[in-house]
Amino acid sequence: xxxxxxxxxxxxxQRIAVLEAMLIEPAAGxxxxxxxxxxxxxxxxxxxxxxxxxxxxxVIDPADTNGGCFTDVNNVAxxxxxxxxxxxxxxxxxxxxxxxxxxxxxxxxxxxxEGNSTFTTSLRQKEGNTLPVxxxxxxxxxxxxxxxxxxxxxxxxxxxxxQALRQSENLYRLLADNVHDVIWTTDENLNPxxxxxxxxxxxxxxxxxGPSIIYSEIITSSPFVGxxxxxxxxxxxxxxxxxxxxxxGKRIWVESIASLLPESGDRFAGIIGVTRDITSxxxxxxxxxxxxxxxxxxxxxxxxxxxxxxxEVRTPMNGVLGxxxxxxxxxxxxxxxxxxxxxxxxxxxxxxxxxxxxxYSKIEAGKLQLTPEEFSLRAIISTLIxxxxxxxxxxxxxxxxxxxEDVPDLLVADPVRIRQIFSNLIGNAxxxxxxxxxxxxxxxxxxxxxxxxxxxCSITDTGIGVPEDIGDELFEPFSQIEPGRQLxxxxxxxxxxxxxxxxxxxxxxIQLGRNSQGGTTVSxxxxxxxxxxxxxxxxxxAPTPLLTSPSRRLTALVVEDERINQQIxxxxxxxxxxxxxxxxxxxxxxxxxxxxxxxxxxxxxxMPELDGLETAEIIRKSLDYRHVRNIPIIAxxxxxxxxxxxxxxxxxMNGYLxxxxxxxxxxxxxxxxTGEI
Numbered sequence: 001x002x003x004x005x006x007x008x009x010x011x012x013x014q015r016i017a018v019l020e021a022m023l024i025e026p027a028a029g030x031x032x033x034x035x036x037x038x039x040x041x042x043x044x045x046x047x048x049x050x051x052x053x054x055x056x057x058x059v060i061d062p063a064d065t066n067g068g069c070f071t072d073v074n075n076v077a078x079x080x081x082x083x084x085x086x087x088x089x090x091x092x093x094x095x096x097x098x099x100x101x102x103x104x105x106x107x108x109x110x111x112x113x114e115g116n117s118t119f120t121t122s123l124r125q126k127e128g129n130t131l132p133v134x135x136x137x138x139x140x141x142x143x144x145x146x147x148x149x150x151x152x153x154x155x156x157x158x159x160x161x162x163q164a165l166r167q168s169e170n171l172y173r174l175l176a177d178n179v180h181d182v183i184w185t186t187d188e189n190l191n192p193x194x195x196x197x198x199x200x201x202x203x204x205x206x207x208x209x210g211p212s213i214i215y216s217e218i219i220t221s222s223p224f225v226g227x228x229x230x231x232x233x234x235x236x237x238x239x240x241x242x243x244x245x246x247x248x249g250k251r252i253w254v255e256s257i258a259s260l261l262p263e264s265g266d267r268f269a270g271i272i273g274v275t276r277d278i279t280s281x282x283x284x285x286x287x288x289x290x291x292x293x294x295x296x297x298x299x300x301x302x303x304x305x306x307x308x309x310x311x312e313v314r315t316p317m318n319g320v321l322g323x324x325x326x327x328x329x330x331x332x333x334x335x336x337x338x339x340x341x342x343x344x345x346x347x348x349x350x351x352x353x354x355x356x357x358x359x360y361s362k363i364e365a366g367k368l369q370l371t372p373e374e375f376s377l378r379a380i381i382s383t384l385i386x387x388x389x390x391x392x393x394x395x396x397x398x399x400x401x402x403x404x405e406d407v408p409d410l411l412v413a414d415p416v417r418i419r420q421i422f423s424n425l426i427g428n429a430x431x432x433x434x435x436x437x438x439x440x441x442x443x444x445x446x447x448x449x450x451x452x453x454x455x456x457c458s459i460t461d462t463g464i465g466v467p468e469d470i471g472d473e474l475f476e477p478f479s480q481i482e483p484g485r486q487l488x489x490x491x492x493x494x495x496x497x498x499x500x501x502x503x504x505x506x507x508x509x510i511q512l513g514r515n516s517q518g519g520t521t522v523s524x525x526x527x528x529x530x531x532x533x534x535x536x537x538x539x540x541x542a543p544t545p546l547l548t549s550p551s552r553r554l555t556a557l558v559v560e561d562e563r564i565n566q567q568i569x570x571x572x573x574x575x576x577x578x579x580x581x582x583x584x585x586x587x588x589x590x591x592x593x594x595x596x597x598x599x600x601x602x603x604x605x606x607m608p609e610l611d612g613l614e615t616a617e618i619i620r621k622s623l624d625y626r627h628v629r630n631i632p633i634i635a636x637x638x639x640x641x642x643x644x645x646x647x648x649x650x651x652x653m654n655g656y657l658x659x660x661x662x663x664x665x666x667x668x669x670x671x672x673x674t675g676e677i
Contacts, residue, residue, distance in 0.1 A: 051075045056133070056152040060093065063146070071147065080154060082126035093150070098122035098130050123152065132159045181276040184214050185261065188270050190224065191215065202254075202277055204247030217244040218256055218275055241278070253282040306361050313354055315562055318660035321347045322568030325663050329575055351660070356495055363501045370505055371646060374531045375415035377455075378403055381422065381440060388426055397433060399426070401440040410531025411453065417502050418526070422459075424495045425522050429461040433519065436462030445525065455526045462519040466512060554578040554599040554674060559589040559615065560636070561607045565659070569602060569636075572663050576670070586610025590618065593628050599674060605637035605648065612637075613651040620652035632673035636661060 050057060056077035058070050073088045081088070081096060088096075098121065117137050122130040133152040140147050175183075183196040195210030205213060219225065223238045237259045246252050258273030324344045332340065362368045385399045422440070429438045438461045445454040496512075503510045503524050510524035558569045558580050566582045573580040581596070583589035585607045592598070601619075605612040616633050619625045634655040635648035645656045655669045 053151075055154075056080050058088075058093070058150040058152070060148040060150065062148060077152070080125070080131060080152075081123060087126075096123045098124050100130075120155065132156055181274050182210075182214075183272070183274055184210070185272045186215075186219065186270040188268055190219055190271070192219070193270070202246075202275075203244070203252070213244070214275075218242050218254065218273075222256065222258065222273075224258070224271060252277060253279045302361070306358055314351070314659060315565070317347060317351060317354075319562075319564035319568060321351075321660040322565070322572070325660075326568070326571050326575065329663075356498060359498050363498065368501065368505060370414040370417060372412050372414055372529070374410055374412050375418075376409050377407065377411055377418070377442070378409055380415060380419050381442070384419070384422055384426060385440075388430060396435040397430070398437045399440075400437060402442070404443040406444045407442060407455065408453070408530050412529035412531055413506065413526070417506075421499050421502050421524075421526075422457075424499050425459045428495065429459055429463065429520070429522075433461040433463030436517075436519070438462075447527075451529060453528050453530055455528060456523075457526065458521055458523045460515055460517075460519065460521045462517050465514045465518050466520045552674065554670065555597065556580045556670075557583060557589060557592055557598040557601045559583045559586065559601060559607070559612065560604040561585055562604075565604070565636075569661065572661065572666060575663070576667055578670075586612065586615030586618075589615055590625070593619065593625060593631075598628070598631065600670060601631055601633045603633050603635055603653065605635055612653075613647060616648075616651040616653050634666075634669060634673070 050072070051074045053074055053076060057074040058077055059072035061069065061071045069090065069092045070088055073085055075085075078085050078088060083091075100122075118135065120132070120134045122132050125131055132155050134155050136151045136153075138149045138151070140149060177197050179196070180198055180201070181196075182199045182202055183194075184192055184199075185194045186192050192211035192214045195207070195214055197207060199205070199210040199214070200207050203213065221242045222240050237257050239255070239257050241253065241255050244252050244254055254275050255278045256273050256275040258271045261269045261272055321344060324340055324347065328337070328340050328344070359368070381401050381403065385401055389399055426438065426440070438459065441458045441460070443456045445456050447454045500510050503526065507527035508525040510522065512520065512522050515521040554573075556573050556578055558566060558573070560566050560569060560582070561584050566584075570580045570582060581592060581598070583592050587610050589601070589603070590610075593601075603612040603616060612635060616635075619631070619633065620629060632655070633653040634657060635645075635653045636657055636659060637648065648656050654673055657665060657669065
């Protein structure tokens with residue numbers, strides 16, 4: 001018998017027992033004593049309990065010749081059925097029990113024929129509606145007279161609840177039977193109790209195999225297995241993935257989610273889970289992972305290719321520019337000098353494009369690194385104005401700079417990248433401004449951290465201006481002003497994109513727009529640190545012509561594997577009044593240093609057999625070369641290689657020059673290093 005029905009019977013018997021205790025026992029005692037006052041008191045108590053009971057109550061005389069008519073009814077019975085007391089006393093059970101009930105006659109007679117019993121039926125109300133009730137009957141003997149009392153409890157709400165439960169169960173069953181996911185439940189021992197029909201569709205097995213496969217393939221791999229009796233604080237729901245065998249031998253990936261099924265008292269009663277096929281999703285994820293690896297491999301290959309091409313392209317370009325430098329120092333006519341200078345400008349422009357492409361490649365790969373060090377911003381701006389001033393006509397275009405007094409002279413940031421930002425923006429301004437002025441303005445903004453400095457920078461020109469509709473687009477890679485708007489300016493279209501990324505790396509922002517003079521204003525911010533030292537006064541010396549005989553003739557060891565670069569460096573050193581010996585790699589250089597005396601070493605970083613970094617470390621650390629341990633070493637390397645400068649200094653080199661080697665820069669560095677010997 002179902003638990004719910006057992007509970008209903010228990011409650012009915014309890015009501016009957018209470019009624020017996022209230023009515024039968026006192027009445028029996030009164031009958032024995034014959035106390036009329038007590039009898040009257042008992043009747044009054046009976047009437048009060050009878051009328052104020054929460055359930056409808058009917059008293060039936062089984063000996064009534066009218067077929068067991070009601071001899072008494074309480075107020076609740078009248079109210080529930082809509083009849084008056086007088087009307088009900090003219091009726092029998094058969095008159096109020098719903099005639100549509102197939103057991104109508106049996107139930108009507110049951111009140112008369114049986115003693116204590118409990119059953120459910122429906123009673124007809126006066127208005128024609130039916131009232132579902134649970135009826136409990138009790139046979140009594142009062143004053144020697146047999147009678148029946150029927151207690152009818154309204155179970156309308158219970159019926160509604162049962163109906164809602166049936167509808168919910170039907171809906172659940174409908175969903176479980178038609179959803180593609182497999183729904184399953186277990187008992188407290190994790191033995192599957194129910195598996196939805198979609199199991200057969202998922203695995204190809206028969207439905208009856210569902211419980212065993214669900215347990216062996218899914219539940220055993222769940223987080224529930226091994227948990228100490230599933231304590232209440234177990235995190236729910238639980239997710240896990242499993243790979244199961246289908247009936248056709250294929251492997252299927254499934255994802256499961258499950259929750260505990262609590263019973264009263266939070267006692268563990270099992271779990272309910274949903275399992276779905278994720279084979280397609282897994283396949284896509286694996287394909288994405290493979291594509292990601294391929295993309296990384298392609299990106300690595302691209303980076304390696306660019307690094308190699310940088311070396312391959314720059315090597316002949318270094319030769320061209322180096323030879324042009326040397327050619328410029330020879331006896332040339334004005335026409336020839338013009339040709340040489342034009343060729344040098346073109347070569348440097350090509351190197352700028354190469355450098356931009358390589359810089360953008362590093363930005364794209366997330367490998368752009370900043371190297372903070374102390375520097376003078378005023379010195380950088382002053383040098384840039386002098387450098388760009390030599391290529392402009394001062395009568396037509398003036399370069400001006402203003403740095404606010406509250407901007408410290410010494411700052412800490414990456415001076416190479418800051419110089420690159422200003423150089424690119426000033427170069428762009430000159431490119432688009434034929435006459436007027438270009439103003440560089442640098443101020444200081446407030447910052448919550450006193451150790452940090454936020455610079456507000458702007459470069460304003462009186463050039464052709466930038467159309468308002470394309471201002472932001474110029475910061476995108478490979479973006480340029482449309483050819484129809486301006487044909488005379490060329491470039492790779494990467495400069496501003498690189499500038500923007502450098503500004504962002506320094507926690508700044510940049511914007512470009514048209515100013516009131518019709519030109520362009522580029523405004524940006526940079527975050528730097530304050531320098532910890534006071535600027536040192538640099539003694540001003542009278543300029544010395546580069547090609548005059550040096551006060552000291554140096555003997556330099558040039559370590560370079562490229563023949564053209566060997567020739568250029570040897571020629572430059574000769575032009576500067578020095579001698580040079582050539583070593584094709586690190587091993588040859590070490591042999592030279594053991595046998596001969598040198599004042600300085602010019603060391604290429606990238607060489608076969610023994611590269612420049614390894615050679616420098618041997619010179620600095622090996623006892624075999626302690627006699628030349630302090631010899632100045634100048635690194636020669638391509639600008640494009642990330643971290644070259646830092647690696648060179650860490651290896652013990654004293655200076656650093658990027659190829660193509662500039663004659664003037666080499667002369668200054670030689671003078672600086674050999675003066676410190």
